[in-house]
Amino acid sequence: MFFHERIYLDWNATAPLLPEVLQEMTRVLGIIGNPSSVHADGREARAVIESARGDVAKLVGASAKNVFFTSSGTEAANTVLTASLGVDRLLVSAVEHSCSLTGGQFASDLITVLPVDTNGRLNLKFLSDELAKSGRPLLSLQLANNETGVIQPVAEAAELVHQARGLVHVDAVQAAGKIPVGMVELGADILTLSAHKFGGPKGVGAFIFANEKIRLGTSLIKGGGQERGQRAGTENVAGIAGFGMAANMAVKHMYKMQDVQNLRNMLEAGILKLAPDTTIFSAGVERLPNTTCFAITGLLAETALIGFDMDGISVSSGSACSSGKVRKSHVLVAMGVLDELAVAAIRVSLGPTTGKIDITKFLLALENRLKSLHKYEIRAA
Numbered sequence: 001m002f003f004h005e006r007i008y009l010d011w012n013a014t015a016p017l018l019p020e021v022l023q024e025m026t027r028v029l030g031i032i033g034n035p036s037s038v039h040a041d042g043r044e045a046r047a048v049i050e051s052a053r054g055d056v057a058k059l060v061g062a063s064a065k066n067v068f069f070t071s072s073g074t075e076a077a078n079t080v081l082t083a084s085l086g087v088d089r090l091l092v093s094a095v096e097h098s099c100s101l102t103g104g105q106f107a108s109d110l111i112t113v114l115p116v117d118t119n120g121r122l123n124l125k126f127l128s129d130e131l132a133k134s135g136r137p138l139l140s141l142q143l144a145n146n147e148t149g150v151i152q153p154v155a156e157a158a159e160l161v162h163q164a165r166g167l168v169h170v171d172a173v174q175a176a177g178k179i180p181v182g183m184v185e186l187g188a189d190i191l192t193l194s195a196h197k198f199g200g201p202k203g204v205g206a207f208i209f210a211n212e213k214i215r216l217g218t219s220l221i222k223g224g225g226q227e228r229g230q231r232a233g234t235e236n237v238a239g240i241a242g243f244g245m246a247a248n249m250a251v252k253h254m255y256k257m258q259d260v261q262n263l264r265n266m267l268e269a270g271i272l273k274l275a276p277d278t279t280i281f282s283a284g285v286e287r288l289p290n291t292t293c294f295a296i297t298g299l300l301a302e303t304a305l306i307g308f309d310m311d312g313i314s315v316s317s318g319s320a321c322s323s324g325k326v327r328k329s330h331v332l333v334a335m336g337v338l339d340e341l342a343v344a345a346i347r348v349s350l351g352p353t354t355g356k357i358d359i360t361k362f363l364l365a366l367e368n369r370l371k372s373l374h375k376y377e378i379r380a381a
Helices: 019-028 040-060 072-082 124-131 153-162 239-254 254-274 302-310 330-334 355-379
Strands: 067-070 089-091 111-114 139-142 167-171 192-193 206-208 291-294 346-349
Touching: 019 239, 040 067, 040 192, 040 206, 040 239, 067 072, 072 167, 072 192, 072 206, 089 124, 111 124, 124 139, 139 153, 153 167, 239 254, 239 346, 254 291, 254 355, 302 346, 302 355
Parallel strands: 089 111, 089 139, 139 167, 167 192
Antiparallel strands: 067 206, 192 206, 291 346
16 A cells, blocks of 8 residues: 555654745845844844744743744753753753753763653652752753653743742743743743744754843853854854744644644544554643554554555654664653553654544554554464
8 A cells, every 4th residue: 555645644753844934934045144244135134033033932922032043952952951051950851852861061960860650741749859959950841742742740840940949941842833832831941942843944943041131151052152142153044034934833823733633633543443452652641732652562663664654654653863763762661661562652743734534544554554463463373
């Protein structure tokens, strides 16, 4: 079976570039000025950046002067996970993206990994115990997990951290464009984003501070002093323009995620009908409206992904950053998932252009995978 048109169900890895973003980037590519130059051409490029800075700020309810552009969400996280913010130690949950789990600029002995429950949510009691220890803490916590879609209790965690005079970094890379991301409501002191997760271009991200009092004592990338000394290097003007347009579109089109959630529910009902013993990870807690991570014992993810790809369907076994490596998901390991399920985990992530026909075709392809598995089991017996 091969579908004439490929079906894209891997939006958590990267979202397709929005037509409006492509149009804006194409326009901006014709601007020749360096945004640091004072002449008219430079000022034209600078105006593009500042307009985009305002759009990104609106997406998260921040002030434009507290938005700083980077090359990616990974660079943004590596930049802000630093003692130069006036903190002494770093706390990270066990299910964070690897760019946060590596600890940024903190020495390994200053990093504490916090456990999660079986649904992948942060253990607030353990966090509270850690906060009682000496040293001003910085907590790094995803708003939503890229593999399971689990939404973390960020506001509750932030309240605890602030009582301990600490700071909170919220990794909103996977959440932006799918659920509301308000810095004030979350209690975030620092927030990081990546444009390509919600229809912008790859290769541009941002870190955002809650106010002007929060600044890096030492920038990660040093040079000409761009981004008001917080991140050196000539700005990616076209990429930033696309970022701003994507942020603008995300604010306008957030309502579409209800339809996406309805399709996600249709997908999960279909999977359970085909295989009632399916495990849908974190189904009992709040998740992103577009994300399903499931496992069927015996259906190895590595083999299944090859089959889906040959059928013309793009899905993932977990984080795209590690999908090329044959290993268990650290997220599922932290949740205490058994090995036979961890190696079978498949992530399907949807977007606003996903349709019912895409879900129907995926379920048909899954049914064929299961039939093949059943035949193999009969032969083996």
